[in-house]
Amino acid sequence: MGSFEITKRFRFEAAHRLDGLPEGHPCGRLHGHSYRVDVKLTADRLISPGFVTDFADLAPVQKYLDTALDHRLLNDVLDIEPTSENLARHLAEWFLDNLQAGLPGRLLAVTVSETETSSAEYRVEP
Ligand SMILES: Nc1nc2c(c(=O)[nH]1)N=C([C@H](O)[C@H](O)COP(=O)(O)OP(=O)(O)OP(=O)(O)O)CN2
Numbered sequence: 001m002g003s004f005e006i007t008k009r010f011r012f013e014a015a016h017r018l019d020g021l022p023e024g025h026p027c028g029r030l031h032g033h034s035y036r037v038d039v040k041l042t043a044d045r046l047i048s049p050g051f052v053t054d055f056a057d058l059a060p061v062q063k064y065l066d067t068a069l070d071h072r073l074l075n076d077v078l079d080i081e082p083t084s085e086n087l088a089r090h091l092a093e094w095f096l097d098n099l100q101a102g103l104p105g106r107l108l109a110v111t112v113s114e115t116e117t118s119s120a121e122y123r124v125e126p
């Protein structure tokens with residue numbers, strides 16, 4: 001049998017600096033991004049009126065981004081190196097710890113995009 005997938009996009013603005021890069025790498029300098037976060041959920045069956053999960057029920061993700069990350073220096077507020085990969089895993093773990101239990105759909109993946117051409121996905125399910 002098939003399954004359904006939905007994606008909700010969120011945004012936040014933040015600065016970061018990546019440590020451990022070769023001398024002169026531009027991302028070792030303090031700079032900022034307009035981050036996009038795509039949260040993807042899956043379900044085998046729909047709930048009335050035909051939803052995997054109501055998009056509106058994902059609003060706490062934006063609230064977390066606004067409260068914890070928006071207009072902040074990510075190196076200061078996270079205990080991880082703020083690459084797209086690490087951010088995607090951090091946000092997936094936040095979702096599983098704080099939101100998943102109350103939702104009918106299951107988290108499939110979180111994708112973080114720093115630019116129009118670069119993104120990283122953390123996949124929860126195969
Ligand atoms: N695998 C990863 N590589 C890089 C990351 C990352 O999170 N994961 N991050 C950076 C920097 O943060 C950089 O700001 C973004 O990289 P890049 O896509 O190279 O940015 P550009 O603006 O130079 O992109 P172009 O579209 O090529 O101009 C670096 N690498």
Ligand SMILES: [Zn+2]
Pocket residue numbers: 016027031032033114
């Ligand atoms: Zn960057």
